[in-house]
Amino acid sequence: MRQNLFDISLIWLLLVLIVMTLIPPLTNSITMREEFFLMMQYIALAASLNIILGYAGYVSFGHIVYYGIGGYVAFSLMYFYNIHLIPAMIAGGIVCAIIALLLGEAVLRLRGAYFAIATIGVNEAVKALVNNLEFLGGSAGLFFNFKIYQQYGGAGSAIWLAYYLMAILAMVVIVVNYLIKKSKFGLGLMSIREDEDAAIVLGIDTRKYKSLAYMLSAFFPGMVGAIFFFKNGNIEPVNAFHLLKSIEMIFMVVLGGFGTVTGPFLGSILYERIRGILLVNPLFKDLHMAVAGIILLFLILFMPAGIIGYLRDKFSVLRRYIE
Amino acid sequence: MTGVDIWIDSIISGLLLGLVYGLAAIGLNLIWGVMKVINLSHGAFIALGMITIWLLYTSFGVFPYAGILVVLLIGLILGIITYFSALHRVINAPELSTLLSTFSVSLIIIGFGTFIFKTNPKALDFSMGAIEIGSIVILGTKVATGVISILFTALLYVFLYKTRMGKAIRAVSMNRTAAELMGINSNITLALSFGIGISLAMVAGALIATIFPFTILSGGGYELKSFVICVLGGLGSPLGALVGGLTLGLIENIVTLQIPTSYVPVLEFALLVVILVLKPTGLLGGK
Numbered sequence: 231m232r233q234n235l236f237d238i239s240l241i242w243l244l245l246v247l248i249v250m251t252l253i254p255p256l257t258n259s260i261t262m263r264e265e266f267f268l269m270m271q272y273i274a275l276a277a278s279l280n281i282i283l284g285y286a287g288y289v290s291f292g293h294i295v296y297y298g299i300g301g302y303v304a305f306s307l308m309y310f311y312n313i314h315l316i317p318a319m320i321a322g323g324i325v326c327a328i329i330a331l332l333l334g335e336a337v338l339r340l341r342g343a344y345f346a347i348a349t350i351g352v353n354e355a356v357k358a359l360v361n362n363l364e365f366l367g368g369s370a371g372l373f374f375n376f377k378i379y380q381q382y383g384g385a386g387s388a389i390w391l392a393y394y395l396m397a398i399l400a401m402v403v404i405v406v407n408y409l410i411k412k413s414k415f416g417l418g419l420m421s422i423r424e425d426e427d428a429a430i431v432l433g434i435d436t437r438k439y440k441s442l443a444y445m446l447s448a449f450f451p452g453m454v455g456a457i458f459f460f461k462n463g464n465i466e467p468v469n470a471f472h473l474l475k476s477i478e479m480i481f482m483v484v485l486g487g488f489g490t491v492t493g494p495f496l497g498s499i500l501y502e503r504i505r506g507i508l509l510v511n512p513l514f515k516d517l518h519m520a521v522a523g524i525i526l527l528f529l530i531l532f533m534p535a536g537i538i539g540y541l542r543d544k545f546s547v548l549r550r551y552i553e
Numbered sequence: 554m555t556g557v558d559i560w561i562d563s564i565i566s567g568l569l570l571g572l573v574y575g576l577a578a579i580g581l582n583l584i585w586g587v588m589k590v591i592n593l594s595h596g597a598f599i600a601l602g603m604i605t606i607w608l609l610y611t612s613f614g615v616f617p618y619a620g621i622l623v624v625l626l627i628g629l630i631l632g633i634i635t636y637f638s639a640l641h642r643v644i645n646a647p648e649l650s651t652l653l654s655t656f657s658v659s660l661i662i663i664g665f666g667t668f669i670f671k672t673n674p675k676a677l678d679f680s681m682g683a684i685e686i687g688s689i690v691i692l693g694t695k696v697a698t699g700v701i702s703i704l705f706t707a708l709l710y711v712f713l714y715k716t717r718m719g720k721a722i723r724a725v726s727m728n729r730t731a732a733e734l735m736g737i738n739s740n741i742t743l744a745l746s747f748g749i750g751i752s753l754a755m756v757a758g759a760l761i762a763t764i765f766p767f768t769i770l771s772g773g774g775y776e777l778k779s780f781v782i783c784v785l786g787g788l789g790s791p792l793g794a795l796v797g798g799l800t801l802g803l804i805e806n807i808v809t810l811q812i813p814t815s816y817v818p819v820l821e822f823a824l825l826v827v828i829l830v831l832k833p834t835g836l837l838g839g840k
Contacts, residue, residue, distance in 0.1 A: 289649050336830045343591045343648045344788070347780055348829045354777060355822035362815050477656060484653060520664025526657035530650050531642050 239553035240408045243495060244401060247273075251397040255390070265502070267393050267461070270400040271454055272498035276482040277403040277491075278450040283480065284488035285416055286443045287423030288338070291346040292353030293451065293479060296326040298470030299356065300452025301459040302366060308460065309372055314381065315391065319456035326452030327445045334444040338437070341426070350473065357471035371466025392461040399457070403450050408491045410446075411553065419443055420489065481526060487536025492552045496537060562689050563806040569691075569699035571802020573764075575795040576702040577757035577775055578782035579709065580750035586789030587726040587746040588644060593655040594635070596776025597662040598751050602628065602758025603767045604666065607675050617677055617763050618697060624759045628752030636747040644743065666769040676766035698760045705756060706795055709749070713791065722746050726789070781825045787835025797835070 251270075254263035275297065282288050300322035307318040337348045361369045382388035410416040418439045421429040430436050459465040478501070486497025504525070508518035533540050542549050577599060584592045602624050609620040639658050643650040681693025713719040724732040725742045733739050758772065782801050786793025805817055812820075828836070 283649075287647070287649075289652060291652070337826070340829060340833070343585075343589070343652070344829055344833060346648065346652060347591065347784065348826050350777070350780065351784075351822045351825035351829070355819055355826065358815070358818035358822060362813075362819065480649075480653065484649070488649075516668045517664055520661050520668065523657040523660025523664055526660065527639055527654060530654045530657065531639070534643070534646060534650055 237408075237412075237553070239492065239551050240405070242551070243404055243408075243492060247397070247401050247404065247495075251394070254393070263390075263393055265506070267396055269499055269502045270393075270396040271458060272478075272482055272502055273400040273495055274396065274403045274454045275451055275479050276486070276494035276498045277400070277407050278447045278454075279479045280407055280483050280488060280490075280494045281410060281419075281447040282440075282443050283447075283483055284490070284493070285410060285419040285423065286440055288440065288444070289342075289346040289480075290349045290444075290447070291480070292349035292351070292473065292476055293447070294473065294476035295349070295353040295356050295471060296330065296448040296451040297455035297458075297475070298353075298360075298467075299329060299455070300326045301455030301465055301470050302360065303452070304456030305372060305459050305465045306366065308378060309374065312378065312381075315388075315395070315456070315460050319395070319453045319460075322456040323449045323452040327449040330445045330448035331441060334441045338440045338444060353471055353473060353476065357467050360467045360471070367466070369467055371464055371469075373464040389461055392457050396454070396457050399450065399453055404491065404495060406446065406450075407494070408553065410443075411491055415439065415442070423489070481522075484534075484536055485529060487538030487540070487542075490536070490538045490542070490553060493536050493538040500537075558688050559810065560807075562691075563810060564803065565689070565691055566695065567803040567806030568799060569695045569802070570764075570806065571799035572699040572702035572706075572795070573757055573760050573798075574775075574778060574782055574801050575786075575798020576705055576760070577754060578779040578786070578794040578798055579706065579791050580753035580757070581776075581779045582783045582786070582789060582794040583709075583753070583791050584747055584750035585783065586791065587722055588640075588743050589648075590640065590644070590651045590655065591648070592747075592750065593652055593776075594658040594662065595655075595754050595779060596772030596774075597659040597666075598628065598631070598754040598772070599758035599761070599775045600666065600767070600769050600772030601631075601662060602755030603675075603762040603771065604670060604769060605755065606759035606762050607677060607767075610677055610679070617679065617759070618701065621701065621756055621759050624755050625752045628755035629748040631755075632748030632751030633744045635751065636744040640747065641740070641744075663769065663772075670769050672768045672770055674766045674768050677763050679763075692764075694763045698764055701760060702757075705753065706792075709753070709791060712749075718742075718745065778821070781821050783835075784825050784828050784833075785836055788833070790835065793835050800836070 250266055254266055279290065279293050282290050303325045304318040304322035307313045307321055308315065333352065337345060337352070340348050360366055366372065376385065379385040379388040382391055410419070418429065418434045421432065421434060422436055422439060426436060455470065482497035482501045483494050484497070485500060486495065487493030508514045508521055514521050535543060538552055542552060581592055581595050584590055605624050605627060606617055606620050609615040609623060610617055615623070635658055639654045640651065643654055681697055683693055684691045684696060713723055721732070721737045721742050722745065724735065724737055725739050729739055761767070761775065778801060782794055782797035785800050786795070786797030801821065804820070808817060808820065
């Protein structure tokens, strides 16, 4: 199993991602960059969530809390101490992982819907708390001074840096997803998903496994938040801890197929496209939420394994190529 | 007002508000107890209840407290339709499916709702006078809301414990397979409980609309409150929801005398997580 890194299903995924990343700088198109930035962000978020939701089967409903915390940690480091984006971003990720470890000790003992509600509660509690913290700007949030972009060579290059970092992050998360799926750790997580009690009986240290999976799936969103709010130039609680964004993440994972590597990737790209079409189409513009709801409902009712899950199920030849 | 009066005033407002919070949460708790579904469309239906009572009042001139009966009926029908179209197929699937299917219902309702009614604030413009005891003034609408909430809770209690259908609902919530073996049609029972849950949510929405201004998006906040209430009172226990509602109403009105209002949500949601982790059966639940 050592030649796994050269597996065909991972190679084509990475190739697509690299080609995607290179299109905007080569065509020098700002619109393309913005669109691909959003796609990469979605891929990184959805694939991170996939680790705890897809593999371990724990529905982390308020997962956006880590995106917000990572964003706030990195933003304050850059804002107050003028630290460079890259160390600030890593710090954001590490803080999220530590919080996930501590919080996980408590909430990962809950199962099913109880866990889902607890994660919603965590997100809302953190949002309300940040709203009250004066040094973080309270509900108005923090705004970058334009000068902060000088050390990156101006706002223009700062945005390109954010773009490349996001693309790299998306690739790293996809690779991590793949490695987990092919490892003993991944098998352990999937056995937790199928039957946690049986997994315990078989000698899997479920507590350690769940904890590690939860930390990993919190680490990357923390960095995504850092990059996003750096590019955005301001951060406020409403944006950082928006429950709807959490549900977007879940939607992307389910659309593509949870517990697969290609699923969150495909789901994110499709979601970004669907969202784009719905928002510009004059007929659907005002109804985009309702249309998204109808699509989601049909997906859940008739294709619960997602697109990739459906394809793998119907065409077994494809299983070699899409993981 | 003297210090004591402020306390009494806060306690009375807290209790009256708590009753309607409790009513809102009972629907959520009933649905969870019977079918183990966290109904994420709960808030959307609360908002729909607000809009319905507002439409009845402004367009047809129906007196709000009479309109509540219409809201109840509409809620029952909508709930049963929702059950068969969105939940029936996935009722035995993992919780992710039911969470997402009920959430998609919420998206559809809020989506069409924003399209038709926009998001500007609305209010029911009518007065029920006020009751004055010394320097304490209690609005008539608040009293009426509290009384009607108690009435509906009592009716639900009688229904669940005294009628055949109610007993069937309780049987299904205890053990669906065994209930089916005893000849209970679980499809109808589940659909009916979902319908009742939704109609209670809509009635609670309608009652809240008589006190506070609202928009089509207001339901979300009350949905989150309902989660806190259900966890406080014990998930799945309809009467626990009433206790949880009263607790939350009191917390909101009394704690704000001591700490800034903006800290209340922090306290509420921290409480939610802590109780879930330490005592998932709720404050009143056994072991």
